[in-house]
Amino acid sequence: MSLSGNVAIAGAYEHPTRWAPDKSESLIMAECARGALEDAGLELSDVDGLFAASMSMGIMGVANLAEYLNIKPRYLDGTNIGGSSFVAHVSHAAAAIHAGLCEVALVLYGSTAASNAMAIGTGLGGGGGDPEAAFIAPYGMTTVGSYAMVAQRHAHLYGTRPEQLAEIAVTMRRHASLNPEAKMQKLITVDDVLESRIISTPLHLLDCCIISDGGGALIVTSLERARDLAKTPVVLQGCGEAVCHQEIGAPDLLTIAAKQSGEQAFAMAGMSHDEVDLCTIYDSFTITLLVTLENLGFCKPGEGGAFVGGGRIGLGGALPVNPDGGGLSSNHPGMRGIFLVIEAVRQLRGGLGPRQVEGAEVALVHGTGGTLGSLHSGATLLLSRD
Amino acid sequence: MSPKEIEYRTPSTNWQTLAFWEGCGRGELVLQRCQDCGIVQHRPRGLCASCLSSSLDHFVASGRAKVHTFTITHQNGMPAFRDACPYVLAYVDLEEGPRLMTHIVGCAPESVFIDMAVRADFVITDKDLGIPRFVPA
Ligand SMILES: [Zn+2]
Numbered sequence A: 001m002s003l004s005g006n007v008a009i010a011g012a013y014e015h016p017t018r019w020a021p022d023k024s025e026s027l028i029m030a031e032c033a034r035g036a037l038e039d040a041g042l043e044l045s046d047v048d049g050l051f052a053a054s055m056s057m058g059i060m061g062v063a064n065l066a067e068y069l070n071i072k073p074r075y076l077d078g079t080n081i082g083g084s085s086f087v088a089h090v091s092h093a094a095a096a097i098h099a100g101l102c103e104v105a106l107v108l109y110g111s112t113a114a115s116n117a118m119a120i121g122t123g124l125g126g127g128g129g130d131p132e133a134a135f136i137a138p139y140g141m142t143t144v145g146s147y148a149m150v151a152q153r154h155a156h157l158y159g160t161r162p163e164q165l166a167e168i169a170v171t172m173r174r175h176a177s178l179n180p181e182a183k184m185q186k187l188i189t190v191d192d193v194l195e196s197r198i199i200s201t202p203l204h205l206l207d208c209c210i211i212s213d214g215g216g217a218l219i220v221t222s223l224e225r226a227r228d229l230a231k232t233p234v235v236l237q238g239c240g241e242a243v244c245h246q247e248i249g250a251p252d253l254l255t256i257a258a259k260q261s262g263e264q265a266f267a268m269a270g271m272s273h274d275e276v277d278l279c280t281i282y283d284s285f286t287i288t289l290l291v292t293l294e295n296l297g298f299c300k301p302g303e304g305g306a307f308v309g310g311g312r313i314g315l316g317g318a319l320p321v322n323p324d325g326g327g328l329s330s331n332h333p334g335m336r337g338i339f340l341v342i343e344a345v346r347q348l349r350g351g352l353g354p355r356q357v358e359g360a361e362v363a364l365v366h367g368t369g370g371t372l373g374s375l376h377s378g379a380t381l382l383l384s385r386d
Numbered sequence B: 001m002s003p004k005e006i007e008y009r010t011p012s013t014n015w016q017t018l019a020f021w022e023g024c025g026r027g028e029l030v031l032q033r034c035q036d037c038g039i040v041q042h043r044p045r046g047l048c049a050s051c052l053s054s055s056l057d058h059f060v061a062s063g064r065a066k067v068h069t070f071t072i073t074h075q076n077g078m079p080a081f082r083d084a085c086p087y088v089l090a091y092v093d094l095e096e097g098p099r100l101m102t103h104i105v106g107c108a109p110e111s112v113f114i115d116m117a118v119r120a121d122f123v124i125t126d127k128d129l130g131i132p133r134f135v136p137a
Helices: A025-040 A061-069 A080-098 A143-158 A162-176 A190-195 A255-270 A286-295 A326-330 A336-350 B020-026
Strands: A005-013 A049-052 A075-077 A105-109 A196-202 A214-222 A234-244 A278-281 A363-372 A375-385 B029-034 B056-061 B065-072 B087-094 B099-104 B115-124 B130-136
Touching: A005 A025, A005 A080, A005 A336, A025 A061, A025 A105, A049 A061, A049 A080, A049 A162, A061 A075, A080 A105, A080 A214, A080 A234, A080 A363, A080 A375, A105 A190, A105 A336, A143 A196, A143 A286, A143 A363, A143 B065, A162 A190, A162 A286, A162 A326, A214 A336, A214 B020, A234 A255, A234 A336, A255 A286, A255 A363, A255 A375, A278 A286, A278 A336, A278 B115, A286 B130, A336 A363, A336 A375, B020 B029, B020 B056, B020 B115, B020 B130, B065 B099, B087 B115
Parallel strands: A049 A075, A049 A105, A278 A363, B099 B130
Antiparallel strands: A005 A214, A005 A234, A105 A214, A234 A375, A363 A375, B029 B056, B065 B087, B065 B115, B087 B099, B115 B130
């Protein structure tokens, strides 16, 4: 029996908070667990697999979280590959469930990135005593900077213009204005993006994701069990993972992890691009979304600038992306991957009001983790409504 | 007010990477070549990441390179870089193949372009080690 089509997401919960100075990561995760279990119609005692990552979880992190939740799962996974971790957790959970190693998997994320005043995008570089990192540390590569170098290369090879990147930020903000929980609601124009201050050329402030607190949870189980639970199951059809790095010196910076993980997900699902009704794609920066669409094969390399224009990726367009407003406008508590899955689940269940993609049957989720131009991970899911 | 010069710290090393940083201290870009498969690799490692051979040689590269891509960094909250903004973070492609992350200095940030010819320049740190940066050729 194939993994494709036999495992489902049965519960999903996005913490409504965007600012939680009174909470800890563990508390946010526990509140999210409560929300997702209630959503699925399950109890904490049903959970036998725990999957989690956070900005601070290291050795024993997932074990410590099990203690906080007072659960003793029989499957633990603390894979931490940055913002894509939770997208990967869903496929890891599916594999474990399919193999009989657990039955009800809880995937968790929580963060107080905003109330901790964490400079996620502009605070890297400088030191540390790690000889492995010494080839990067002296140069003050910020997270934004690593993505900006990809954007600069893209502009050089293909003539991609700042206006085209700005179009992405404008679209995400329009979506956020339809999401009552989104942090940034005020509509913006292409000029607003271009007139916002430069952070790292060619990226402006409004090309960058926001910083918020937040958290989320997912319940993954067998499709068979999911059909007996509270909500319409969202079925895993395909998945893939990948990593891109500096190789032995000269990788193609515009071929990102999404290419490998996306190809695997499509092949496993036996699906084609025209079957996808919407995407949720990690939009840490406008360039991230653009090169991800290219690498996933929705357009050819170099065509991303034109592809994101003309309303194509907006609600009502041919391929709506991030109807919740994404990391650019809804929320971005450090590692955003879990919200990509949550919004895909909500859209496939339906009934979201003005931000609903009408008749959504199939969603593609792609998370990116790390620093795009130097070392990053990618994870893709293809999900369908049962 | 013009930006402050970046004060580079002494690089952290181990036996696998020391030849590179010592080379920089002498004003030379030292790269690794595999004695078995002949491939040139960077960053340096304790074995060849192509054929897993432990037989590696070092050689002095020309120091000539072209800018592969870059970004003018206008904001970095880290104290070591905050007052040095704007500075040019770049990848340069060495004549010998590998790409290095570096800074482009010795010219106005806005004059840097992709494919620009550059050459290595070194800041000497403690312990006679060095940090490579690139300047217009
Ligand atoms: Zn070799």
